[in-house]
Amino acid sequence: MLLTLVAFVAGLGLLIAIHEYGHYRVAVACGVKVLRFSVGFGKPLLRWQPQGSPTEFVIGAFPLGGYVRMLDEREAPVAEHERHLAFNHQSLRARAAIVAAGPAANLLLAVLLYALVNWGGVQEPRAIIATPAAGSIAQQAGLRGGELIVDQAVGDGERMAVRSFEDLRWALTRGALDGEDVRLWVQARPGAATREVLLSLAGMDASEADARLFRRVGVTGPWTRPVLGPLTPGGAAERAGLQSGDVVLRLGETPIIDGAQLREAIRSAPNGGGGLTQTWRIERQGRLLALPVELDLVQEGEARVGRVGAYVGAPPELVQVRYGPVEGLTNAAERTWQVSVLTLRMIGRMLIGEASVKNLSGPLTIADYAGRSASMGLSQYLAFLALISVSLGVLNLLPLPILDGGHLMYYLWEGLTGREVSEAWMERLQRGGVAVLFAMMSIALFNDFTRLLG
Numbered sequence: 287m288l289l290t291l292v293a294f295v296a297g298l299g300l301l302i303a304i305h306e307y308g309h310y311r312v313a314v315a316c317g318v319k320v321l322r323f324s325v326g327f328g329k330p331l332l333r334w335q336p337q338g339s340p341t342e343f344v345i346g347a348f349p350l351g352g353y354v355r356m357l358d359e360r361e362a363p364v365a366e367h368e369r370h371l372a373f374n375h376q377s378l379r380a381r382a383a384i385v386a387a388g389p390a391a392n393l394l395l396a397v398l399l400y401a402l403v404n405w406g407g408v409q410e411p412r413a414i415i416a417t418p419a420a421g422s423i424a425q426q427a428g429l430r431g432g433e434l435i436v437d438q439a440v441g442d443g444e445r446m447a448v449r450s451f452e453d454l455r456w457a458l459t460r461g462a463l464d465g466e467d468v469r470l471w472v473q474a475r476p477g478a479a480t481r482e483v484l485l486s487l488a489g490m491d492a493s494e495a496d497a498r499l500f501r502r503v504g505v506t507g508p509w510t511r512p513v514l515g516p517l518t519p520g521g522a523a524e525r526a527g528l529q530s531g532d533v534v535l536r537l538g539e540t541p542i543i544d545g546a547q548l549r550e551a552i553r554s555a556p557n558g559g560g561g562l563t564q565t566w567r568i569e570r571q572g573r574l575l576a577l578p579v580e581l582d583l584v585q586e587g588e589a590r591v592g593r594v595g596a597y598v599g600a601p602p603e604l605v606q607v608r609y610g611p612v613e614g615l616t617n618a619a620e621r622t623w624q625v626s627v628l629t630l631r632m633i634g635r636m637l638i639g640e641a642s643v644k645n646l647s648g649p650l651t652i653a654d655y656a657g658r659s660a661s662m663g664l665s666q667y668l669a670f671l672a673l674i675s676v677s678l679g680v681l682n683l684l685p686l687p688i689l690d691g692g693h694l695m696y697y698l699w700e701g702l703t704g705r706e707v708s709e710a711w712m713e714r715l716q717r718g719g720v721a722v723l724f725a726m727m728s729i730a731l732f733n734d735f736t737r738l739l740g
Contacts, residue, residue: 301678378701441466464631522582523579
């Protein structure tokens with residue numbers, strides 16, 4: 287809990303500070319007087335003003351936002367000798383640059399964070415796929431499990447190397463959500479001849495990037511050895527005489543290829559998957575054994591599932607993914623662009639009803655993932671922060687009047703018509719923007735509680 291709180295506050299504070307610093311830095315460069323730079327709202331916990339600087343720096347009690355307050359005649363009277371320092375007296379180009387600098391800073395930070403992950407390297411599962419789910423797109427395409435994915439191409443895109451399972455998952459996510467087929471170049475085993483496989487994702491009705499989506503595609507996880515781990519005392523495995531370290535070869539007449547297939551076979555046993563009592567053929571320290579195993583029956587929601595009372599599947603094989611200086615930076619920029627485009631497409635699809643609003647996440651989910659990623663290591667935490675930084679930058683560019691994108695919308699109108707948006711229209715649009723943002727936040731919080739309590 288403490289790690290989750292620290293990771294959330296530190297990460298969110300960094301992203302907000304960078305966002306506001308973008309506004310601040312460009313405002314100062316354009317000759318605007320900045321009165322306050324605040325990270326967080328509410329009662330100031332810490333405040334200081336460097337000698338000779340007109341800016342007061344503040345850290346507020348509530349870290350869910352921030353602001354840069356500039357000299358502006360629309361907010362307070364401005365002395366005649368300082369009018370040239372006021373924001374509202376700057377050129378249209380300068381005002382637009384100041385407003386756009388916040389989201390731009392978040393996107394640049396994402397590039398830097400992704401680059402740091404690329405340069406430092408990270409341990410990720412090797413791109414060897416588990417047994418595809420029955421009837422899935424991957425199974426219909428001829429994949430059987432245990433194949434090494436060497437390269438991939440989304441739609442008409444270029445063929446690119448797959449360094450890890452995360453690369454594969456990202457390609458499948460893009461293909462499914464964008465409605466584009468994905469081509470894979472696979473090897474039945476390392477060093478074997480490569481063949482091309484087409485996953486027909488163009489016709490998928492993908493409204494959410496969740497576990498059900500990957501189950502429909504058929505690529506649910508990396509390949510793992512079908513070995514048993516620690517046993518639950520008194521569980522089905524212990525009663526049958528199974529031991530930790532046993533490699534499962536067959537369940538009844540079904541050959542077992544990997545841990546994912548074994549887990550699914552156990553779960554589905556009560557529902558036409560072979561029954562609760564089966565003969566397991568296993569390998570134990572070089573010996574082949576056949577043991578009758580009676581699974582436990584557990585009610586899970588409305589479904590009945592089988593349980594063996596043991597950890598099933600070994601950890602996946604890992605590879606070190608690391609990029610060189612130039613390649614790491616290029617890849618980081620490409621990833622930032624791809625995530626930005628995907629985020630915009632998902633928002634657009636949610637607006638027209640083609641994607642579920644369940645994709646919206648609020649502070650509780652973000653905090654939960656911040657803690658999980660931090661517990662997994664620095665690289666995973668930095669990658670998580672990069673993803674949130676992209677989201678923060680893109681969301682702030684949406685044309686909602688209360689956001690930076692709304693102000694840029696005003697400036698676009700001013701540039702096209704030669705006159706500013708009237709105060710009456712500004713007030714109406716502001717109220718509308720607050721209402722839309724409040725609705726989005728309410729849905730996000732509802733999704734948070736549904737995920738965490740479900």
